[in-house]
Amino acid sequence: MEIRELNHVAIHVRDVEASSRFYREVLRLESIPRPAFTFPGAWFRLGAAAQELHIIGERTEPVHAHNRGNHFALRVDSLDEWEEHLEKVKADFRPRKIRPDGAWQVFVRDPDGHVVELFTGP
Numbered sequence: 001m002e003i004r005e006l007n008h009v010a011i012h013v014r015d016v017e018a019s020s021r022f023y024r025e026v027l028r029l030e031s032i033p034r035p036a037f038t039f040p041g042a043w044f045r046l047g048a049a050a051q052e053l054h055i056i057g058e059r060t061e062p063v064h065a066h067n068r069g070n071h072f073a074l075r076v077d078s079l080d081e082w083e084e085h086l087e088k089v090k091a092d093f094r095p096r097k098i099r100p101d102g103a104w105q106v107f108v109r110d111p112d113g114h115v116v117e118l119f120t121g122p
């Protein structure tokens with residue numbers, strides 16, 4: 001008995017269109033087909049692996065996310081380019097910082113306040 005993979009991360013959002021625009025344009029994720037559920041949402045590919053981000057609509061409660069609390073992390077190729085892009089699109093993000101193991105991190109907030117960490121390895 002074993003766990004084979006992290007298949008997807010799901011987040012609950014207020015406005016599926018605004019969130020989809022953020023994940024497509026700010027984080028440059030690829031939209032992928034989504035089954036015809038009875039509730040609004042959108043799916044995105046996370047990197048080259050078979051991992052996905054699932055956006056679920058109709059959230060009415062506040063989001064409580066923080067870089068030291070609820071968040072998910074995406075390993076990226078170049079924080080220099082990502083920071084330049086985030087500045088250009090006027091994203092809500094914190095300047096890079098270094099982890100104790102030598103990895104560099106940038107934290108960005110989506111329209112609902114969900115925190116996404118972009119990082120490069122040590």
